[in-house]
Amino acid sequence: MKKTGSGSKKEFENLYPVKDAVIKGNVVTKLSMLVMGVGNIAHKQIGKGIVFLAVEVAYIWFMIQSGIHNLSMLPSLGWREQEKVWNEKKSIYEYVAGDQSLLLLLYGIATIFVTIAFIMVWKSAVKSAYKAEVLAAKGKHLPTFKEDIKSLFDQNLYKLLLAAPIGGILVFTILPLVFMIAMAFTNYSKVDEHLILFDWVGFANFAKILNMSDGIGRRFYSVLGWTLIWAIFATGLNFIFGMILAIVINRKETKGKAFWRFCFVLSIAVPQFVSLLIMRSMLQTTGIVNTLLLKYGLIDMALPFFSNATWARVTVIVINLWVGIPYTLLQVTGILQNIPAELYEAAKIDGANAIQTFFKITLPYMLFVLTPYLITQFTGNVNNFNVIFLLSGGNPTGVGDTAGKTDLLVTWLYKLTIDKNYYNLGAVIGIMTFVVLAVVALITYRNTTSYKDEEGFM
Amino acid sequence: MSKASSAPVTGAKIRKIVTNSIVHVILAILAFIWVLPIFWVVLTSFRAEKGSYVTTFFPQSYTFNNYKKLFTDTTILNFPLMFKNTFVIAIFTCIISTIFVLSVSYCMSRMRFKMRKPFMNVAMILGLFPGFMSMVAVYYILKALNMSEGSMIPVALVVVFSAGTGIGFQVAKGFFDTIPKALDEAAIIDGATRWQTFTKVTVPLSKPIIVYTILTSFMAPWIDFLFAKVICRADAKYFTVSIGLWKMLEKEYIDNWYTSFAAGAVLVSIPIAILFLLTQKFYVEGVSGAVKG
Structure with missing residues (x-):
């Protein structure tokens, strides 16, 4: 690993940079900057040249058809309102479509994406033309189109394999994300009827969310606080209890290990939303748990599982334990068996008891191996939409509040966008979630042993 | 644990047996909690009485009609x-x-x-x-x-x-x-x-x-x-x-x-x-x- 790491700079050295092509390239190479592919065609790489040329033609056609219009609308996001126009001939009112800022924004961003992609193709076209020139000048063999295709199955296999997945990520993950981030800087919301036409407003939404004296701002800090508490408890308790359970099942003296594991793991096999919906219906005021407790006189009043703030918060954390511990159990069992037995034997000889071995050997080892997993879990919990949405729905909610007492940033984001149509504020919340997670992930990575000392336990 | 120390004569052995039984009892309780909701939903799926409000854990009568x-x-x-x-x-x-x-x-x-x-x-x-x-x-x-x-x-x-x-x-x-x-x-x-x-x-x-x-x-x-x-x-x-x-x-x-x-x-x-x-x-x-x- 180290060798490739230190040698990687040379390994990926750019032999035919665009800069060289501009300075040293001959007329044909320079012409390829305008008409892509000419350089390749001149050196008998006809197939490759035609592909480059086709890309250029397609791009220019696209820009003329809609691209230039899309880009020109991006700064204003449109201004024409939908109008009713009297049609004399048919003697009816007809609607003339106005601008739709949302679509203009989407098309504008998509056009920028297409343009960036085109610039990348353009760069490789120029490089390729220059390479053809240099190789031809040296009298070396130029790869034919057939050989280029063949290389896609060999040293360039990654280009072939990554093309579709990266395309998918670009269109359905990155493009939407950029689109949403852009939304955070607009006034796209139900407030003042900006659902069809909206404008750029700069950082106004961020100022609103971060402003303590504003209603939404206060809510933000309380939701953020609860999100962090929730994520820490959900991750930490899951890890600790899951590990203790795994150790207990793993003890030499425990009988029927497979049976116990089966009991716990069974809950993973039930789709999460199903088990969560079941839990919710069981814990309602008239649900089976309350009914039975009342019937046998154990309580006088139904327990407010989801109607009292503290109860609701504890309930979601406990139910999350039910959901999460089996996963930890699966994870940890394998690793437990990997801990070198000599460590335990040595501890035994030194007279350490079970608790000491746990804190001195098992826990540090687990933390070392599982830190990345824990960070993923933490991220997952901050973004744990399902558990909150399906169980408590964020309730209890105060009158007039946009977020309830158990709402996380993500469920609040959902409420703000889907229920309230405050798209801009929702987008800001999404960005803030990202910021929180990025900070936490960075701090934890830097302070863990696996980051400081990679060879620690190996 | 305290029970085990109160019987020092046979010492370690009794202690081990007690710890073991405690462990197994706890495991049984936990396993019960984990399986309970699943068991309950299976029971509900065969329940003849309609609606979400029931007063007994076990259905009063069973049926296949829910699946039908x-x-x-x-x-x-x-x-x-x-x-x-x-x-x-x-x-x-x-x-x-x-x-x-x-x-x-x-x-x-x-x-x-x-x-x-x-x-x-x-x-x-x-x-x-x-x-x-x-x-x-x-x-x-x-x-x-x-x-x-x-x-x-x-x-x-x-x-x-x-x-x-x-x-x-x-x-x-x-x-x-x-x-x-x-x-x-x-x-x-x-x-x-x-x-x-x-x-x-x-x-x-x-x-x-x-x-x-x-x-x-x-x-x-x-x-x-x-x-x-x-x-x-x-x-x-x-x-x-x-x-x-x-x-x-x-x-x-x-x-x-x-x-x-x-x-x-x-x-x-x-x-x-x-x-x-x-x-x-x-x-x-x-x-x-x-x-x-």
């Missing part, structure tokens, strides 16, 4: 159709995302190229955004591509479930990392191309992770209900099972459909549970492979 209703009463909530929709979507999603995930993880594990590190960093950063934040945007993109109406809805769902899966390469990459590189090198010396080493060396050695990937991607459409809800909206013809089950618990349906909801939940869980239990070993191997890498 799911498959015969298709006027309001067409469960067989939802099941079929989800199944078809799951199969296509599974094929596409398995190919995507394996391709990306193989490249990240075995090939070295300029964009490798940047790609891995970008994937990590993208993972920190709430997945559903982009949902509204995805919906408008699908609309712009004319995929948000009518018979294109299932296609749109397949695309949504599978298009971005390439980001989730970490687990499979971790597994590939554990396969000795020497095998690849030997194959290349023997004149194999990269493609051949991938298909003939790496893939046959990676059964656990392939099964794991297939399983998780097959399960995605059954488990997700958020994207499905946003994309299908009110178009009941294209509902997936999860939306259907969610609907059954809504106020207007819950009295009539509660026990059938339980039956539906059991039916959805059975295939997934069987698949899961059969492949549990692979699941653990796959996940712990990721930790090693």
Whole structure:
């Protein structure tokens, strides 16, 4: 690993940079900057040249058809309102479509994406033309189109394999994300009827969310606080209890290990939303748990599982334990068996008891191996939409509040966008979630042993 | 513990027996808690009394009608159709995302190229955004591509479930990392191309992770209900099972459909549970492979 790491700079050295092509390239190479592919065609790489040329033609056609219009609308996001126009001939009112800022924004961003992609193709076209020139000048063999295709199955296999997945990520993950981030800087919301036409407003939404004296701002800090508490408890308790359970099942003296594991793991096999919906219906005021407790006189009043703030918060954390511990159990069992037995034997000889071995050997080892997993879990919990949405729905909610007492940033984001149509504020919340997670992930990575000392336990 | 120390004569042995029984009792209680909700839903699915409000844990009388209703009463909530929709979507999603995930993880594990590190960093950063934040945007993109109406809805769902899966390469990459590189090198010396080493060396050695990937991607459409809800909206013809089950618990349906909801939940869980239990070993191997890498 180290060798490739230190040698990687040379390994990926750019032999035919665009800069060289501009300075040293001959007329044909320079012409390829305008008409892509000419350089390749001149050196008998006809197939490759035609592909480059086709890309250029397609791009220019696209820009003329809609691209230039899309880009020109991006700064204003449109201004024409939908109008009713009297049609004399048919003697009816007809609607003339106005601008739709949302679509203009989407098309504008998509056009920028297409343009960036085109610039990348353009760069490789120029490089390729220059390479053809240099190789031809040296009298070396130029790869034919057939050989280029063949290389896609060999040293360039990654280009072939990554093309579709990266395309998918670009269109359905990155493009939407950029689109949403852009939304955070607009006034796209139900407030003042900006659902069809909206404008750029700069950082106004961020100022609103971060402003303590504003209603939404206060809510933000309380939701953020609860999100962090929730994520820490959900991750930490899951890890600790899951590990203790795994150790207990793993003890030499425990009988029927497979049976116990089966009991716990069974809950993973039930789709999460199903088990969560079941839990919710069981814990309602008239649900089976309350009914039975009342019937046998154990309580006088139904327990407010989801109607009292503290109860609701504890309930979601406990139910999350039910959901999460089996996963930890699966994870940890394998690793437990990997801990070198000599460590335990040595501890035994030194007279350490079970608790000491746990804190001195098992826990540090687990933390070392599982830190990345824990960070993923933490991220997952901050973004744990399902558990909150399906169980408590964020309730209890105060009158007039946009977020309830158990709402996380993500469920609040959902409420703000889907229920309230405050798209801009929702987008800001999404960005803030990202910021929180990025900070936490960075701090934890830097302070863990696996980051400081990679060879620690190996 | 205190009990054990009160009998110092036989010392360690009694102490051991006591600890052991305590451990087993605690395990039994915990296992009971874990199995209880599942057991309860199975009971509910056979319950003859309607509605969600009951006063006894065990049903007063048992029936098969809840299951029958799911498959015969298709006027309001067409469960067989939802099941079929989800199944078809799951199969296509599974094929596409398995190919995507394996391709990306193989490249990240075995090939070295300029964009490798940047790609891995970008994937990590993208993972920190709430997945559903982009949902509204995805919906408008699908609309712009004319995929948000009518018979294109299932296609749109397949695309949504599978298009971005390439980001989730970490687990499979971790597994590939554990396969000795020497095998690849030997194959290349023997004149194999990269493609051949991938298909003939790496893939046959990676059964656990392939099964794991297939399983998780097959399960995605059954488990997700958020994207499905946003994309299908009110178009009941294209509902997936999860939306259907969610609907059954809504106020207007819950009295009539509660026990059938339980039956539906059991039916959805059975295939997934069987698949899961059969492949549990692979699941653990796959996940712990990721930790090693």
